[in-house]
Amino acid sequence: MALLSAGVGAILCLLVLAPLVRLVAVTLTPDGLRAWQEVAASELSRNLLWRPIVNTLAIGLAVGAGATLLGSALAWLVVLTDVPGRRLIGVLASVPFILPSFAVALAWEAAFRNGRVGGHVGLLQNLGLAVPDWIAWGIVPVVATLIVHYYSLTFALVAAALAAVNADLLEAGAMTGASQARLMGGITLPLVLPAVVAAALLGFAEGVSNFAAPAILGLPVRFHTLSTRLFGAISIGQVERGYVLSVILIAVAGALLLVGTRLGGRRSFAVITGKGSRYARVRLGRWRWPACGAALAICGLTAVAPGVTLLASSFLHQPGAFAGGWTTHYWLGPSSPEIAQGQPGILRNPQVLHAAGTTLGLGAAVAVAATVLGVAVGYCLARSRVRWLTGLIAQLSYLPILLPGIALGAAFIAQFARPLGPLPPLYGTFAILVVAGAAYTLPFASQAGRAAVAQVSTDLEEASLMAGATLPRRFVAIVAPLVARGMLAAAALVFVKIVRDLSLMLLLMTPTTPLLSVVAFRYASEGFVQFANAITTVVVAISVGVTWLARRLQRSTQPWMDHD
């Protein structure tokens, strides 16, 4: 047992701690210190750091507030009121978070792009509507698309908290004759306040960390955030500047997430199933149907519209223009010099197919690695008695949640671009993507592992110990089968996280290991919108499909526990 814990601890140090330490260490070398000076105290600072940081914080604040308001209101409607179509609203509201965040940004671009930066324009402009710059570019669309993405997360958190409120507490309030508003202010809100605050801080931190939305909707008009500046610095070879910006980004996002998760407890972002509470739901009266309409409109626009827009625009001959007619070229067409500089449709493009293979392979490899590691972490935390070691494992397995993907990617370059002891430099290999992916998804996988192992009572193991089984034998014969189905669902969700990821892989990927999301991003930045949208549609379909499967699995995780 001690050996297992020590092994897990060592792996976590290598996976999580070492890259971070290395990242900070590089910024403390002479080159690194010069980079600090350039970033924070030179004539470049204004453009490199101060304006991006103001933009970043503004986005964070707006996303935190907007996502929390929208998500909490929907959660209240679904969990506590008699609004019609609650189930549908609940299902739709959990979709946007499953979509890759670049999907929503690309969909926004497909709809609202105007002529400001040249090139093609979006659907609305093509239909003759003049889209003002502030809707097409910069902070407003960035914030809007991020709210679309993250309200889904706050919805899940707040709905879980509301559903966990004992119905008796609200009935005891109702018995006093308090009005609905009074009940909400006096009882419901205080009870779920920790979850609401945690959700707001998460929204803030996610808004601060996000790369895809500002990259797609901000970069073309030189609207920068910390993450786009970081990406820019590293991609033009100013690595130390990139590392310095990574450290700053981690400090900003990490600090907030730390506060948020402390406040909210380590709640899983589990699906909300409508538990049959006996509490009489709040009667909305004549507001029932308007509320239903508004909620469905919001959910439809955020859950369904992005996918439909992307799919439709991938079939348009000219980007964003119905007038140009429809074509399947961007999916199936052979290479032709007249269209898209001779690029064939994505299903015929060997590069894209290669990327699809790598992406699915990477998703599967990370899913396996993270799941195995997650169960090992869960098992150590549940059974090991070496206090300091379990403390270390708990902290390290949780740490990556504080790290923005793009900064973690930078840390992995800092660590693995050179040989590490007997290991050859991993940069440019498939292995570094797997290792980084495993580190990135570790908090989720360990949480799932903890939950799964917690279901296995110590008695069961002790019974096999009485029968004389050794630790490996117990693990294989007793623990593994009992955690298997729960972890299968977790593995599927890890797979989705990796397949739709852009920010972590963007810096780590090289042409030998292309990935769908990065290829889509490249196509989008080069103006080949239909290709980008077609690939993104595929990623969306995989994400939604596999998540749906995983949730079905989660529901039937323990068939022997169904009857209670």
Next chain:
Amino acid sequence: MTEPAIEVRKLWKRFGQVDAVAGVDLDVPPGAFLVLLGPSGCGKTTVLRLLAGLEEPTTGEIRIGGRTVASGAQGTMVPPAGRGAGLVFQSYALWPHMTVWGNIEWPLKVARWSPADRSARVREVLSLLSIEDLEGRYPSEISGGQQQRVAIARTLAPRPRVLLFDEPLSNLDAKLRVEMRAELLRIHRATGATSVYVTHDQIEALALATHVAVMREGRIEQVAPPADILATPATPFVATFVGTPPGNVVPAVVHEGRFWWHDVDLAPAGGVSEGERRWLLYRPEQISVCAEPGPRRVQVTLAEALPLVGRTVLTCWHGSSRITAVVDRVVRLDPGATLYLGLPDAPATSYADNGSQAGGA
């Protein structure tokens, strides 16, 4: 007779396809302590929630203090707070983010009591429940028994005319339960509020009630003072549900003017005609234990012999029928022994209908 404090008329409550409450009629006199007693799922908690106003009746009518508070026919539905009733929840339902003081005071704030009145009243109920020391604590910082007292104090504070209790003692250990029973009786005497109390525990019911209503499958089988329920159970179900140990109900068929149970000749059938069925009640204490067969003696196999305050409760099997007997001495018998139970000359009572009662005998 004075007007009942609570009147229930033809009350029905349907959840989907299930009739949780199926035609309940009930009159509770002012100041009474009515206990709704029945096995789990019999609808007793639903009746309580209907009285509280937390559920709306499908049909039927509820009047509290002469005022109609819920009526399926007229569509009247007075909200919970308008009924002058307070409910003590099984889970206590203390608001975890408020102190003991805050929990008790909040309902008074909602009812717009003045700060001075509130403060005086909170002090009063704290002292009534002997929990003055706890006023600054949060629910998570006090024991289960103390939480129970706070829950009762909170319910009493707005001076409800009717007190409703939903299995309030089920989360306490045996010793505290006895203590709280005495406490509840004291509070009932002190407040004089008409009380309705739900439980599945007949000891609780018999100890607390001025009136017991035995419920089964959404209906009330009998309402009577505890002693009457024990002395003259109105239905075979009541006879086999209440009592320690409960009574034995034997299905008998009339043959040549006598009641027969299988091959045992029980008693003269009186006027009951040939081939008809009756259900005969034999109390455990009327049954004697014999070593030899004889008239009105039933051959049984002993399942268990439980010594109880100088007596012995014998549980026996006659085929698939269970019979319980009490003998006034401590007997030493091994389970599995063959015995003969001697039935008295006549049953305590007989029932024409067993109301689809399957068990009992």
